[in-house]
Amino acid sequence: MKITENYLTERDRFSDKNINTPNYDEQIVRQKTQENPEWVHFGGGNLYRCFHGQIAQDLLNAGELETGIILVETFGEDMIDELYHGFNNRSLSVVMKSDGTFNKELLASTAESLFAHASRPEDMARLVDVFQNPSLKLVTLTITEKGYIIKDSSGQLMSQVAQDLRTTISFENLQHTMSKLTYLLLKRFLAGGAPLAVLSTDNFSHNGDRLKATVLEIAQGWQKIGHVTQAFVDYLATGDKVSFPYSMIDRITPLPNQAIAEKLTSEGIEDMVPFISAKQKMLLSAFVNTEEVHYLAIEDDFPNGRPAFEKASGVLLGNRETINKADLMKVCTCLNPLHTTLAIFGCLLGFERIYKEVQDKDLLSLIEQVGFIEGLPVVENPEIINPVDFIKEVIYQRFANPNIPDMPQRIASDMSQKIGTRFGETLKAYVAAPDKDVRALTFIPLTIAAWCRYLLAIDDKGETFEVSPDPLLTELQAHLATVTLGGEIDAHAILRPILSKQAIFGVDLLEIGLAEKIEHFFEQMIQAPGSVRRVLQETLAIHAKNIRK
Structure with a gap:
């Protein structure tokens, strides 16, 4: 069997493979996400799939969430085309317990997956539409520490960012992920300035402050040359409209393991062999292997509301x-x-x-x-x-x-x-x-x-x-x-x-x-x-x- 099969009509087949399946209809979730998006995530790597995706799945299963996550990649199209689109935006989560047993769960909480790049104008247009929608409550990120860096070791702006600050502001002209995020926040501001939480869930201290400082530096750079108004900078800076909460995330998530792939294949689950992508040469896999223990501690600062995180496993608020x-x-x-x-x-x-x-x-x-x-x-x-x-x-x-x-x-x-x-x-x-x-x-x-x-x-x-x-x-x-x-x-x-x-x-x-x-x-x-x-x-x-x- 394949993880892309209909889990509602073929639930017994998934059960025979000891795969837990969602309690919800993903088509209904996707339709509601299309109309009233609530959660966007940047960075579609393994940690997102097994942790953020799992949180959303838990809340969808419990009836505490009605929409899925819109996944955004800025690095390369392979992850979107070959992994997300290739497997119908689904992942197989494999939780590896210390006693040697595995828990397998089909995750279907990613409702859409987009490549935010000039080569995909339709994806960029959709993302702008999402950010302009007042229903959007939060943006989360797992782009690794280096994804927030806009200066080199000598303190000078990286060439990508320097170019982003000089160019006419349009999505297709921007290169750095932080520039693209700031642009999307600008589009939200110009559409009425609805509140939003922008939450870094990457592994470094004071991640909310660093994310805010980076976004503000780009916005202020645009303001100095007249591309944006001071009102937009204030929208980002004051904290009452756009928040940048702190977080602490913890779940060891190794690269896909060949031995696990072989075990899954031996159980009759197809397409489990990790593969190298065509263009970016990334190691990709339809399954993600992770540990049982997990923590996500989040500063409870969501000016436009939030999912019921307190009802998800491993999430702490403070x-x-x-x-x-x-x-x-x-x-x-x-x-x-x-x-x-x-x-x-x-x-x-x-x-x-x-x-x-x-x-x-x-x-x-x-x-x-x-x-x-x-x-x-x-x-x-x-x-x-x-x-x-x-x-x-x-x-x-x-x-x-x-x-x-x-x-x-x-x-x-x-x-x-x-x-x-x-x-x-x-x-x-x-x-x-x-x-x-x-x-x-x-x-x-x-x-x-x-x-x-x-x-x-x-x-x-x-x-x-x-x-x-x-x-x-x-x-x-x-x-x-x-x-x-x-x-x-x-x-x-x-x-x-x-x-x-x-x-x-x-x-x-x-x-x-x-x-x-x-x-x-x-x-x-x-x-x-x-x-x-x-x-x-x-x-x-x-x-x-x-x-x-």
Whole structure:
């Protein structure tokens, strides 16, 4: 059977494959979405499909929502044409439990899928129509951290954005996703200025503020040259019409796993083999594999109303302060920094699965030190989630789950855009605290040194490996061009241009007094093959503190 078959008339066939199906008629949902759209989402990747799509499905099933999500892609048409249109806007969610069992559910909550690009004028026209409709309540985004960046590391506008600010404002002329979003907000303003919530659900702290600042910078750039009025800038800025809530999202969602694809195929479910798309060469799959545990904490600030999120599994609502604390706890201490640490060391030490890394006693001890010993002391308790319970669940249940085939190489992607969020907020907290000394930290500096070592693209065996994609990779590797394994170096001179970059780390590591320690670790790690493991073990032996589990 195929997941595109009619689940209303063929429900028994889906049931025979242990696939849960929607309680609603997707055709009715799509018609209502066409007439009165409520929810638009930018970024159609795996996290959206298994989390936002699941939330909407839960609410549709419960009768708490009558419309579906309108999915928008700006990167490439392959995801829309080959994945969404190819499978009738449906996905098969595969939740992988730690006991080895799977829960399968057919998700049909994506009502439309659009490619916001000049080559698709009909899609752009539909999207403008949606944004002009007062019924629209919220826009959510999962476009990764780099999707919000409009300036390069030197503080200059990226060429795409600079061009967007110079050109005549029309959808077909705009290139950057943030420019397109700002344009759509302009069309809503000109159509009467109905309220709207624009909600980033990407993994970085203060995501609502960064999204708002980026949109405002584009709008103000247009205002300066007379393309828009000050009234439009005020519409975005004051907060009573357009809100930019904070959020914290948490669900480990690896790339589609071949073993799961084979299992699904063996059960008689067709078209489950992941494939490479024709133009963008993306790895796509009709199914999405994810973990059972999930959290989405949202600031409850929706000026035009919202779905009944409180009735969806895993969704928590609170004020800005509460959500900010939950976000900082997860993104900056209890999960993402540990993931980052495992990604960096995992690539250097030849691991291809996260769960295998936490079976390694050195790496397990390392993330315990980064999390429990160096991170938790500066975490503020958000109350809606207990930080100690959360970090224990992360390390000993979620990371250790062998049915989550997550890879350090995936997590290492775009590391220059993430490492400041992962460790920078903790470093700032230590600097700000009168009773803390940032220079006393050991394992966060060790991990930063390991990232610099990782950039050499030579693993701990002395063999070359492929570094994960990163927009600053060429620039960063240029600073390390003279470094060789076993060679003599001036670590301070070589690393200074990297460690002093506040745009990368959130702080100047030289200024706060951590550079010398990082340089020392880096020098030790490049001495010979095996030095990364040796330095890790020696540092743990000397500095590791006992963990009360």
